Amino acid sequence: MTNILVVEDEKNQALLYRNELSAEGYSVSIARDGREAVTMAKLNPPDLLVLDINMPGMDGIEAMGKILGENNRIPIVINTAYSSFKDNFMTWSADAYIVKSADLTELKKAIKEILEKRKGQ
Amino acid sequence: MAMKLVELYPARKEVISNIQRIISSSLNLRDIYVSVVNELKKVMAFDRVSISIPIEGDNHAITFVASVTNTINVLEEGKPYPLKGSLLERILLTGEPIIVEDTKSDSHSTNGLFYKAGIRSRLGYPLKVRGRVIGSVNFSSMEPHHFSTTQFPLLEEICPQLAMITENTLLFEKIMLSEERYKNLYNNARLAEEQLRQEKEKLDYVVDVLGIGLCLMDRNMNILWANANLPKVWGLAELPKRARCKDVFQCTEAYCPVAKALEGAEGRYREIKVLVQDGRRRYIENTAIPIRDEQGEMGRVLVLSRDITQREKRLRQLSLLRELGQALHETLHIEKLLNLILTSVTAGQALAFNRAFLFLVNEEKGSVYGKAAVGPSSGEEAARIWQDVSHRYPTLEELLKEVMEREPLDSPLNVKTRLLVYPLNKEEEIVVRCVKEMRSQVVKEAATDPRVTREFREFLGSKEFVCVPLVVKGGAVGVIVADNPYSREPITEDHVHLLNIFAGQAALAIENAETCESLEEKIEQLRETQERLCRSERLVAMGEISTYIAHEIRNPLVTIGGFARSIEKTKPEEEDVATAARIIVEEVSRLEKILGNIKDFSKPQEPRKVRVDINTLLEDTCCLTEGYLRERGINLIKNFSPGLPPTFLDPAQIKQVLLNLIKNAVESMEEGGTLTVQSTREEQYIRTDISDTGQGMAPEVMEKIFTPFFTTKTSGTGVGLVVSHKIVDDHDGKLRVSSVQGRGSTFSILLPITE
Numbered sequence A: 001m002t003n004i005l006v007v008e009d010e011k012n013q014a015l016l017y018r019n020e021l022s023a024e025g026y027s028v029s030i031a032r033d034g035r036e037a038v039t040m041a042k043l044n045p046p047d048l049l050v051l052d053i054n055m056p057g058m059d060g061i062e063a064m065g066k067i068l069g070e071n072n073r074i075p076i077v078i079n080t081a082y083s084s085f086k087d088n089f090m091t092w093s094a095d096a097y098i099v100k101s102a103d104l105t106e107l108k109k110a111i112k113e114i115l116e117k118r119k120g121q
Numbered sequence B: 001m002a003m004k005l006v007e008l009y010p011a012r013k014e015v016i017s018n019i020q021r022i023i024s025s026s027l028n029l030r031d032i033y034v035s036v037v038n039e040l041k042k043v044m045a046f047d048r049v050s051i052s053i054p055i056e057g058d059n060h061a062i063t064f065v066a067s068v069t070n071t072i073n074v075l076e077e078g079k080p081y082p083l084k085g086s087l088l089e090r091i092l093l094t095g096e097p098i099i100v101e102d103t104k105s106d107s108h109s110t111n112g113l114f115y116k117a118g119i120r121s122r123l124g125y126p127l128k129v130r131g132r133v134i135g136s137v138n139f140s141s142m143e144p145h146h147f148s149t150t151q152f153p154l155l156e157e158i159c160p161q162l163a164m165i166t167e168n169t170l171l172f173e174k175i176m177l178s179e180e181r182y183k184n185l186y187n188n189a190r191l192a193e194e195q196l197r198q199e200k201e202k203l204d205y206v207v208d209v210l211g212i213g214l215c216l217m218d219r220n221m222n223i224l225w226a227n228a229n230l231p232k233v234w235g236l237a238e239l240p241k242r243a244r245c246k247d248v249f250q251c252t253e254a255y256c257p258v259a260k261a262l263e264g265a266e267g268r269y270r271e272i273k274v275l276v277q278d279g280r281r282r283y284i285e286n287t288a289i290p291i292r293d294e295q296g297e298m299g300r301v302l303v304l305s306r307d308i309t310q311r312e313k314r315l316r317q318l319s320l321l322r323e324l325g326q327a328l329h330e331t332l333h334i335e336k337l338l339n340l341i342l343t344s345v346t347a348g349q350a351l352a353f354n355r356a357f358l359f360l361v362n363e364e365k366g367s368v369y370g371k372a373a374v375g376p377s378s379g380e381e382a383a384r385i386w387q388d389v390s391h392r393y394p395t396l397e398e399l400l401k402e403v404m405e406r407e408p409l410d411s412p413l414n415v416k417t418r419l420l421v422y423p424l425n426k427e428e429e430i431v432v433r434c435v436k437e438m439r440s441q442v443v444k445e446a447a448t449d450p451r452v453t454r455e456f457r458e459f460l461g462s463k464e465f466v467c468v469p470l471v472v473k474g475g476a477v478g479v480i481v482a483d484n485p486y487s488r489e490p491i492t493e494d495h496v497h498l499l500n501i502f503a504g505q506a507a508l509a510i511e512n513a514e515t516c517e518s519l520e521e522k523i524e525q526l527r528e529t530q531e532r533l534c535r536s537e538r539l540v541a542m543g544e545i546s547t548y549i550a551h552e553i554r555n556p557l558v559t560i561g562g563f564a565r566s567i568e569k570t571k572p573e574e575e576d577v578a579t580a581a582r583i584i585v586e587e588v589s590r591l592e593k594i595l596g597n598i599k600d601f602s603k604p605q606e607p608r609k610v611r612v613d614i615n616t617l618l619e620d621t622c623c624l625t626e627g628y629l630r631e632r633g634i635n636l637i638k639n640f641s642p643g644l645p646p647t648f649l650d651p652a653q654i655k656q657v658l659l660n661l662i663k664n665a666v667e668s669m670e671e672g673g674t675l676t677v678q679s680t681r682e683e684q685y686i687r688t689d690i691s692d693t694g695q696g697m698a699p700e701v702m703e704k705i706f707t708p709f710f711t712t713k714t715s716g717t718g719v720g721l722v723v724s725h726k727i728v729d730d731h732d733g734k735l736r737v738s739s740v741q742g743r744g745s746t747f748s749i750l751l752p753i754t755e
């Protein structure tokens, strides 16, 4: 089964992603912050990473740098409440950049497309 | 990098606003500087800081103010040091900030000095005023690799202000300097006056004896005898023999030297009497000497009377000139000043010319033009004015008021003068000659004098006139022309001499007023930058708030709306639940839409494309790196194809790409080598090649160089090429690489030509 690692610090929101993405047929694990994500990715490399970026610590971006440094084959979807990071070069390396919304259609679509593209390679 | 900036935000805002307050509260550089340094310390760590300014027309620089936070003391404040090899030299050359990572390994000449003094790394930031580098602010640290480019954004905001103040201070110093020179001139005028007084006193006894009026009076002040001079001196028609002195003079003054002499004491009693005769004031000095008769009785008084009008006039002139000089000095308003100058030249009690014309030099246009003129426009007007001569000297204010009232700005003479313009190369014009030679020109016979053109002769209409230059710092800023067409009084050497003294003062006053005007302009500019700073600070704050709010609201909305959608999807049995879920979903998406509309102020700017000649951009960039290349023993070859069509691009962004590629190329040539920058046309693209003779890349490396964070360097970040690629992409261009391991690499930027 396709393994997705979601990095999200808000408990309820994390639950939402777990429910919704599991319903799509993925196996979902949750990391609460960047450090946890790095450890988890090392132990059990996921097929895709959904990453929240938080302004104050920017730890999402740091985590991304680290995870990519270890294994830059893992596709990354950035899912954030900030639209301003779209122009930050750090995020260009992400495969998709999604501004958070209650409507998860866009997020799901992006995940699906990326995974299909990877499979085709 | 981004992280540090974010952390800095609150402190930085406070520092910026503190600096603003400091700047507006003082104009003393040292005060400001000390406070600014204290503010900077809150957000930046350093051990020493100084401001360096190049000395005009000299290859030295001066450390304007230095602040030492420990015992390091390498360069003393105010002591010139050679510009060559200094950070300032490099900054002046490139206009860019510079970081010296380690003074131990950096080959720069002054670095050895710093290294010895315990300073290991340095940061120099340019101080620019309207794009021109006027100096630099230099930070030092005792640790190597202490400074980094993350400090640039902060300095970028503070340095324009610092630059402006520094410039202002320099300007102030300039004003002080000319004030000093002014004072010297003023003292010279005073000296001349004193000498004149002494000279006159000596001459009086020799020359004036001939013109002295003598008379002998008895105790009742009847005139017993008088010499032939007396009626002339006293302004009488005939000898006042046997007349009572009081009747002749119709004295009203309480003090009478004759009466004093009769009272008995030995000595001389003197008075000065003012007579008005034919509308002119005359000054008579009467000296009474008591004479004893044979019995030793005090029976008679000898009175000596001299006409001292000339002497008095001269003394009066000089003291008035001094007063005027003072007034000139106090007036910084240029129009008022010019009026004052012309008034002084024509005031009856000052220089006493009938008319005065002022011409000013316009350096930009290369011309001398008529600025203003005062004086009666006709003989009748002149006669009318001179009739009105009072017994008393008018005060300076009255004088000025009088002239202002008498000389409307649209007087025919003034209008005629303002129409005159002579190019500075037309040396046959006497006014131009006066500017060029910086010497006064006295014309006695305008009709035959070869220096006077017909045009100027007809303009003035007088036979005799004088031109005096207004000289400052070895250059003439203008000319005063003066003449006496109505009184026809000859222009003597004395007149010219006085006018010259006065012109020196006037010129300095004009220069001061002009400096002051430009200072006002500077202050205005300073105010504007401050405002701009306030605005950008507000924007940053707004951006932060709106981004923060968007984030804080969006997150719970996602959870609320997301679960509502989950409920909706389960198709609940109960209609109420389904409706409630639908309403939540709708309202949440409405709120999300509103959030999407909140403008993101903190977003970086879109590329700003302008029409650019690529070769100029390459030249600029190479110029920036020349020092850096030289230090590393790298030879630069520039090979630009001429006549390339212009392209549309964001110069700052493309410059950044070029710098990234050059930096990589340099880093691949550890042992030195050759860097070639070449521009050519390739079909619809302009191609720029950056080639090095470095180590080249293995195929596995080449495959990954555009992957974020990929680097083979210990201190690399692996983002340089990713950023470059993204920028070139944004320009619809291409970035190509070719490399041979062990031989070198070539990176090519292709930018589309847009007609």
Ligand SMILES: Nc1ncnc2c1ncn2[C@@H]1O[C@H](COP(=O)(O)OP(=O)(O)O)[C@@H](O)[C@H]1O
Binding pocket: B660, B664, B665, B666, B668, B692, B694, B695, B696, B697, B701, B705, B710, B711, B712, B713, B715, B716, B717, B718, B719, B720, B721, B722, B745
């Ligand atoms: N001119 C060059 N010669 C050799 N290798 C290069 C050159 N330019 C780039 N590289 C390689 O590409 C890598 C990535 O470069 P870059 O993205 O600029 O990051 P960084 O310079 O920080 O490592 C470098 O580490 C280096 O291995």
